[in-house]
Amino acid sequence: MSGAATDIAVIGMSCRFPGVDDLDGFWRLLLDGGSTFGTFPAHRAPLPDRTPHPDAATVNSGSFLDAIDGFDAEFFGTPAAEAAAMDPVQRLGLELAWEAVEDARVPADALAGREVDVVVGAGPSGYELLRRLSGSDQDDHYAVLGSSGALIANRISHLFDVRGMSLAADSGQSSSLVSLALTCERIRSGAVDMALAGGVHLIADPEAGLGLANLGALSPDGRCYPFDARADGFVRGEGGAFVLLKRLDRAVADGDHVYAVVRGWGVGSGGATSRMPDPSPTGQAAAVLAALKAADVPFDGVQYVEAHGTGTRRGDPAEIAGLREVLRHTGRGAPLVIGSAKANVGHLEPAAGIVGFVKAALCLDRGHLVPHPGFRSPNPEIPDFGADFEILRASRPWTGTPQRPRRAGVTSVGMGGTTAHLILEQAPGTATEAADPAHNVSGALPWVLSARSETALREQAARLRDRVAADPSLTAADVGHSLVTTRTAFAHRAVVLGADREDALRGLGLVAAGTDAAPVVRGTAGGPAGPVVLVFPGQGSQWLGMGQRLYAESEVFARSIDDCARALEPWLDWSLLDLVTGAESAPSLERGDAVVQPALFAMMVSLARVWRSLGVVPDAVVGHSQGEIAAACAAGALSLEDAARVVALRSRALTALAGLGGMNAVAAPLAEVEERLARWPGRLSVAAVNGPASTVVSGDLEALDEFAAAARADGVRVRRVRIEYASHSHQVERIREQVLAAAADVTPRPTPVEFHSTVTGGRLDTRELGSAYWYANLRSTVRFGEVVAALMRERGGVYVEVSPHPVLQVAMEETADTLASPPPVVNTLNKHDGGAAKILASAAELHVRGVPVDWRTVFAPARPHRIGLPTYPFQRQRYWLTAPDGALAPQPAADRPDLASEAAVRALVCAETATLLTAKDPDLAVAGLGARSDETFKALGFDSSMVVALRNRLTAVTGVRLPATVAFTYPTPRQLALRLFSLLTPTEPQPPDTAPDAPDEGLEGRNDDDLYALIDRGYV
Template identity: 35%
Template sequence: MSNNQEQGYAKLMEMASKKIAKLEAELEAVKGRDKAEPIAIVGIGCRFPGGASTPKKFWELLENGVDAITEVPKDRWNVDDLYDPDPTTPGKICTRYGGFIDGVQEFDADFFSLTPKETISLDPQQRILLEVTWEAIENYGKNPEELKGSKAGVFIGICSNEYMQRVVSQGKEKIDAYMGTGNINSAAAGRISYTLDLVGPCFAVNTACSSSLVAIHLACASLRNKECNLALAGGVNQLVSPELSINFSKAQMLSPDGRSKTFDASANGFVRGEGCGMIVLKRLSEAVADDDNILAVIRGTAINQDGYSSGLTVPKGPSQQAVIRQALENGGVDPGNVSYIEAHGTGTSLGDPIEIGAIGTVFEKTHSQERPLIVGAVKTNIGHLEGAAGVAGLIKVVLQLQHQKIAPLLHLKKLNPYINWSELPVKVPIQIMPWQTNGTRIAGVSSFGFSGTNAHVVLEEAPLLERQKSKGKSSEDITERSFHLLTLSGKKSTALRELVLRYQKYLAERSNAEKEELDNICYTANAGRAHFNHRLAVIASNERELAAKLGEYQKGQEVAGISSGEFSGEAAPKIAFLFTGQGAQYVNMGRQLYETQPLFKKTVDQCAEKLSSYMDRPILEVLYGSETDESVLEQTAYTQPALFVIEYALCKLWQSWGIEPDAVMGHSVGEYVAATVAGIWSLDDGLKLIATRGRLMQQLPPGGVMVAVMASESQVREAIAFCSKHFSASVSASVGSKHFSVSIAAINGPQSVVISGEAEKVKYLLQTLEAGGIQTKQLQVSHAFHSPLMEPMLAEFEAVAKQITYSQGRIPIISNVTGGKADNSIATSKYWVNHVRQPVRFSQSMEALRQMDLFLEIGPKPILLGMGRRCLPEGVGVWLPSLRPGMDEWQQMLSSLGELYVRGVKVDWFGFDKDYLGRRKVSLPTYPFQRQRYWVDETRFDRPHLLEESNNESSEIEIEQIITQQEEYNNGCSETEIEEIIIQDEYDDNGCPETEIKQIITQQIEIMYQHLDLLHAE
């Protein structure tokens, strides 16, 4: 090797090394970005004290400065028996108060496929987690059932289980097989993954009061490490047994007057609270790419531990400073850009000064009295939610970011004198205030566990660009639909009716909204919800019309534009596509869809381009030209390809919405579209063949006629045979051929036949038919189709048909020629030559489709539906058109789509809206769970509040639900449930499963009590 070569190789190696080093550096940078990628919050669910059962209601509580603390409800423990102002009194609690949510004894077990027996043993924390998680996913705008099998993670903060105390207190003999999974904390997370079939990371976190914020930290880390693609994170806490409250009272942690007076001079401990909060998390880049509704962004998180301090439960200021700094560093956030901190803020004389001192130290160089850091604490509103405290504070901050307001801190009358406020760069808000900032709003949330684990999360408002982008519309300037379709469903009829009420209320609250958002409302409801068996579909052109129709439906009125029904769910209904034949055409058919539906337009344009090689006039000019009239469209050279194009475009549109046929059948010309859809040939070949067919028929001499005859096929054939024998003797030789060239062109029903042939000979046949009292009607056609008059074109047509590439279809197709399911002969030129000449056996074809459940006519005018009904027994099938002359095309299409939906057809709702850019998810009412009471110590005949909710929306719904419950217990418990009890339960001394039988009897008595209540109310 020469020196020059060596130098060349050395230089090449040097360049390669530099390139490799550069790529390695870029790779490391990408890895670093992944580790620090912001996390988007895309969904929230919550159940907090004060009736804050939705994010909207929680914000109303915060904005209005509501104190949600109440006396301990009687269904938790007897506060009179257990209260003593002296915290040292054995077995007593020094406070009468707490933050409570309604209906913790109640749960929709049926919704989550849990038996009453298992539910009785199920910790209400697990119950509420299931419901709130479902609501959070719905708030995200995602159908929860679409998460099945996905790599979604579940991260739950939970630090106590008071229900277990109730279970154990019933006696060891009452412990059953469900107690373990029903009460162990790990199952709180595992049950969510199991129920939703999620296969990502899943675990429960217990770091005491910081549990839920630590869970969120771990969820963010899991997302950044690509362990999951979506995370469900949050926490739960419920107060159902007094033992832990007694313990906290003895430790003198509780506020005797039941208020967390954070930063106040009179701060004397915290008040316990219960609730649940869940958030849905995604990597920001993916949330933006998926056009999700981003509520806020998590920039950075951190956790640490106090280590050794003056006591296990004593907070440690330096550790709190460190965790805040680490979270800011992890998120790449300058402390100077932070404008709000949601403090842990328990309201203790020891904890408050330590925490506010730590905050002041971290932000002392970037903030001042003139430019203060605002510090608040949600515990002053709802109490200390312990395992759910962190997520409650985080959700509060997200809502503040969304509304650009800061909620007041309650119970602040005099600042804590042990805090040196004059030297701290902080301000405490005592009333609602605008969140003013010179840049992006950024906040921190702290949560500290009393065993020393600290957590901090740095939040940022949703990107401005994302909010602007979501307002954009289609870049192709496609006009919006004239009508929209809203679908609602429930697992029970009562749930559906309550959901309708929720939407009525939602729309009423939007009545003064500046922006009409019916498109986004329908998009979110259709694509972002699970679809159950009790279904409703509503068509409307605006929100006001939608609200009015829902109101009429709720009153039990028949409403145009509303479809409702119950789908059995046993098997998907079978659908037949019926493609219309000649005679359905009219000027501007499909024009509204062409101008407002991108896929329809694209398909029509595609066909028009392909047809340009076979037609002397552009098909778009025939369909939508300014000078087009009926006479042009009546020319069969244009009629046939025009119908083909419209029907093919309609079919592709239906298929894009997920509506796929189980079988196809076309009437005459319609069979060419059916064959294309079935895969007998390509679109190119189908268009070539139909254009050739129309052109050749147009070139035939005029003079033929077609007549509809109200008689059976056998009657008509007898008449033709009779006339054929006598015709030559009764007419002069000058009348054309003496051969009686009249044929049956179509058998459209048991008493509906079409004849076709030369005018004079048809006239002769009609005299015979009418003499026998048979009704007839001449059809407006250009030629006598399916008659001997077509024979002159057959040779040339066959030559073109032989050029076609045929295949065996992928969808069953019913043959016009045989009247049955097509065999392999349909994929031959001979079949299609015979098809021109042979009668259309529509009646037999419909018999072949007798097993279909739904018949959808794919054509511009519903001609086949009426004919088809007459071919089958009454009550067979549901008959739906695509278009109807004189009716808004979207109104008709959506009416049929709504009917398909309520009949159980699975609709691709993303496909339904994918052509309309700018669709975005909006916050809508969530599922109305139909709860019943399940409680472990239910041994008294107390009257439960099975149906009570904070918004008691309809007594009518209550009545129907109670009746449904009674029927379920009468029909179910008396047989199946009791049988299961007898088999599985331990017997009492008399051989009877006493406890379970009592529970069933109790349920019956409870239901009867409610009947009486409602009767008295009337």
């Protein structure tokens, strides 16, 4: 029985041999007809004081890895003592299994909990004996785990958390191919979804091969000549290979790359048809015939057989005799091409079969038959060899058609008589079909990398850079899509945001060098971050054309804006779409709240949908003043139509208050402001509390002027907010009925998203969001700072300001700075960058801190392909006999620069400032800040989000906790450097970093585009 539903696809492979680290290296060796034979490395001598054995030359000849003592114990979560106790075959098996899964383009964590078999052919390396002789195994409770043969499969099952059969098979030299046949049978029967099959062979002590030498199986001259007249034995080899298998129909449906298809298999014993350890031609023929029958394939449809081919005097003639017996049963018109990987890499004994299997699969996949190294003339013990068989001396293209596909057989024979044979066929479609080209996409795309350590992350970036640079056919979309769909996310993370291949390659170079600069975002994901909190501001974030770029770049955003336009249309006499996209016919933002508030509502609701499309789904929402309407809608508590009605009609009602009152932003704590307000009872009130030292006062115009004059006289910074009415004051009572009417027909709904009310100061049941609430929202004090502080203190979390320009971020950062572990705060857009790239940069900030982000949606429009990527760069340390001192000790933090002088600190501040300005002025990356260190951050082009970024970078380098407003308070790089130097070299206890207020004349006259925009708007 054979067919797509029963055939088995090979979707992932890995291998390692001396000088060969991966499949590409193996393929180069095969194409070149190369071999890896040599002598046992002198530096690996297991017992250097041992007296040489007379047959040492024979057993010391072979195909040996340069080292087998290295292991990345940190990656595999293995304690140092356990790593030292583990037989190196277990360590190599773990690495090869991981690489096979990565090669299959399957995220390793996607296997967890699934029915996946792990079956491995392996034998002990001799390491256990060396540990016993050295005394290292005494009182070592890991010794039994390290030496058990079964543990190699069990450890792999544990690594991936898979629940299928976990088995170390031993049928002698055929163990790994028997393992593979067993897993194929399990998949075909439906017992499991997938299977990992493989084999590993290592030689810790070459004298363990003396038994084979005494048997006459080893070549005395250190070479292996299968089927050649010079054949006099094999040489032992080290390494291994693994494959990941899956039912063909599912592999095709999932878009997996299929190296080859396993059509059929046969496994059997020669019984008593020959004397042990002589091979049995009858038993071998029976296994081949069984495989052909299972595959429903005629023998003349098989063009190549990867033979067992040991190069021994008895083995080769017996194997050829078995194949000739198959010929007699089936008939064949043309000579059969045969070969053996043992001529390339030696005999890997229990892993030999899987090595031949991988070789055959590569030949099928790449459409070439490869030369058989060292062949001169046929073994004279095989009469008329050329009549039935052909050995290739050079590579040959291997064509296939749907009618006559490429097919190969693979044989492996155990010394005890167990033979396995498998029939492989080229993957469907590879003869005539090519993959559809990817669609071009514009704008920045994320390349997401991660590793278990900083060193591995840097090496991963270097490997990817080299791979992509060497292959111009790899598109930015294909690379980025493959990174986010085929790799597991580890704690050490980097996101490269490149506009094109060249930009992304430059970013990879920065990651490889350990540098933080655009277009790279780096970070380390910790434990659970807590809730994702979306924060919706009130007014102040608007700007002309604020949605123009994103409307063109994001289908999700565009659809949402269109939905909002339809919901608002009954209540507006102007076009929302024109305003958001900056059309010439757009109404002016100076028309007041009747325009600004509906436009901001639509922007915030639509930006929240974009965040959801990226997988950033809110656990909680917080709104500031009118932002609560957008928050309720984004949370699902209000329908879009209800929310649109409330925001449109309420903002229209506010026009009746225009010119009667206003607001003052006061840089002082709530208690101090309340004490001052006692002088104006009934005329002024607290409109909003945004942070520890950020309060807004609202009320009558004359009283506001008097308040400001008195506060300034006491050195308190006060500024008039640019707004024409007194929200959150007694004046709102004049429009109470209109506001209640605006929300009269609203039907609030329960929602799983927590709604934290800035009216009540805590979590609120969303069914209470009726008309009375929306009046209270406009009349009451906005308790934003209190709500955010409580959330941060009690829940931690991450905070995303959802607005076209950040106006609450600094206030939230100030609140976060009061905590021992400040939660991350990011924004969405800003007036300097209103495109998708800005959102991706903010999403990257969340991702590198451990917040789940669904990057796949970014690549969907490009219809990208999953491509092969470099496998994980294991960071190996030596574990041999005993655990190394200090193994797995935490790596020391990177050395900080010498900041002992004021000039050095100033140079640091200037360098970090220049780095943040590079995107606006690329020349700064080369020239640096230079004489511009006395210019204000405003003049240099900083906005509030850049101020926060500068604070974060300086804190990371120096370890000094700085407030979010540090660059407002010290407005030039030189002044900031002086302050930082004083904190680095204190001569006496330092007071909290509450700098003196900037002189009033330094703040007067600043406009909407400066650093103090958020102060002008009443948020700080």
